[in-house]
Amino acid sequence: MKILHVDYERLRSYGSNRSSWAEKMKYGFIRNEHYVRSFSDRDVAAFEAPFGIRELGKKAANKRFLEVVESNDPDLVVIGHSDIITVESLRLVRQRRPECVLIHCNCDPLFVPDNSKRIAAFAEVVDAVFVTTGLRDLKRFAGLGARLYYIPNPVEPSIEILDNSVKTDSELPIDLLFCSNATKFTKRLEVVKGIKDAVDGELNFKTYGSFGEAPVWGRDYDLALAKTKMALNLNRQEGDHWYTSDRMSQLGGNGVLQFAHSSGSFADYVPPETLVYFDDQADLISKIREFHHDDAKRQDWAARAREFFHGELNSSLYSRYIIEATLAQPFSHDYVWARNINPDGSDK
Structure with a gap:
C-alpha cells in the first residue's frame, strides 16, 4: 500500500x-x-x-x-x-x-x-x-x-532501547523523574510539589521543566531516562478513558517503573504488576516509598511492563x-x- x-x-x-x-x-x-x-x-x-x-x-x-x-x-x-x-x-x-x-x-x-x-x-x-x-x-x-x-x-524497538529493569538501585542515580513544561489545562504541578516536599532529602527527585529545573529534550531526555529508576506518568488532567501521554510507552519500553492514576482504567488491558496505580497524592507518595525501598520489587514490575510494552504495544x-x-x-x-x-x- x-x-x-x-x-x-x-x-x-x-x-x-x-x-x-x-x-x-x-x-x-x-x-x-x-x-x-x-x-x-x-x-x-x-x-x-x-x-x-x-x-x-x-x-x-x-x-x-x-x-x-x-x-x-x-x-x-x-x-x-x-x-x-x-x-x-x-x-x-x-x-x-x-x-x-x-x-x-x-x-x-x-x-x-x-x-x-x-x-x-x-x-x-x-x-x-x-x-x-x-x-x-x-x-x-x-x-x-x-x-x-x-x-x-x-513502543518502537529501535528507540526504546534501554532496560532499566535489569539495573540495580546503585546504577540509577535518579530515584524519581517527572519531565514536563506544559502548564495549560492542568494543576498537576500541585501534586508534584507535594511529592517533592514529602520526599525531600529522601529521594533524588528530578523535575526537569518545572520548579526551576531546565527542560530536557531529545538526546538529553534519553540520557535522563538512562539514569532513572522510577517516574511519574501524570497527565495534565486525569480521568479520560485509557488516555495517557506518550510517557507511558517511553517509560514502559525502557524498563522504568511508572506510577499512573487509577482513573485511566489501564488495568482493563495492561497486565497486573506492571504499572503502579494510585488514587490520590497520599497513596502515590506511599507507593513511591514502597518501591524505592524494595528494589527487587521495582525491577520485577518494571521488567514485566517492558516485556508487555515491547511484545504487545x-x-x-x-x-x-x-x-x-x-x-x-x-x-x-x-x-x-x-x-x-x-x-x-x-x-x-
Whole structure:
C-alpha cells in the first residue's frame, strides 16, 4: 500500500527533538512492507512563506499537499496533528481520488478544546479516526461520519532501547523523574510539589521543566531516562478513558517503573504488576516509598511492563492494526487494546 503521511517532522530542529509517536507509526508501516511518503505540513508552510513566516505559508502548503497527492497517487492518506492542511483540501482529495482512503490519527487529549475541534472537523471528511482516548469518551464524535478507534502510544524497538529493569538501585542515580513544561489545562504541578516536599532529602527527585529545573529534550531526555529508576506518568488532567501521554510507552519500553492514576482504567488491558496505580497524592507518595525501598520489587514490575510494552504495544502491531481497522479487515492479531471493538468500529 502507498501511504502519504502528513505530520510535523520538525525538520528545522535539526535532530534536537526526540522521535515522536508519528515517526514510530511510520516505522511500523514500513516494517509491515508499506511504502510511506512523508509530508511535513508545518515545515512546508514555512519553506513556502515569505521570510519563513509559517502563518503566511498555509495556502501554499495546501497547494503543495494536493500536488503530492496528485503525483504520488496514494492508497491511504494519514493526517496527523495538522493545523495546516484544511478540510477543504481533504474534500478535494475525495473528489479527485475517490479510491483513496483518508484517516486521522491523534494522540492529544480531548480536554484541549482546539484538539477536540480538530478531531470533529476531520471526522466529517475522513473514513476513520484513531485517538489515544478510549471509546467511552470518543463517542462524543459519533455520527460525524468517520468510524472511531482507540490507539495506544506505541513502543518502537529501535528507540526504546534501554532496560532499566535489569539495573540495580546503585546504577540509577535518579530515584524519581517527572519531565514536563506544559502548564495549560492542568494543576498537576500541585501534586508534584507535594511529592517533592514529602520526599525531600529522601529521594533524588528530578523535575526537569518545572520548579526551576531546565527542560530536557531529545538526546538529553534519553540520557535522563538512562539514569532513572522510577517516574511519574501524570497527565495534565486525569480521568479520560485509557488516555495517557506518550510517557507511558517511553517509560514502559525502557524498563522504568511508572506510577499512573487509577482513573485511566489501564488495568482493563495492561497486565497486573506492571504499572503502579494510585488514587490520590497520599497513596502515590506511599507507593513511591514502597518501591524505592524494595528494589527487587521495582525491577520485577518494571521488567514485566517492558516485556508487555515491547511484545504487545510495539509499532509494528500498532501500525498493522491501523491498516486493518481502516480497511475494516479481520484483525490478524489479538490486539489487547481492541478486544472490545470489531474491525468495522462497532462495539462487541
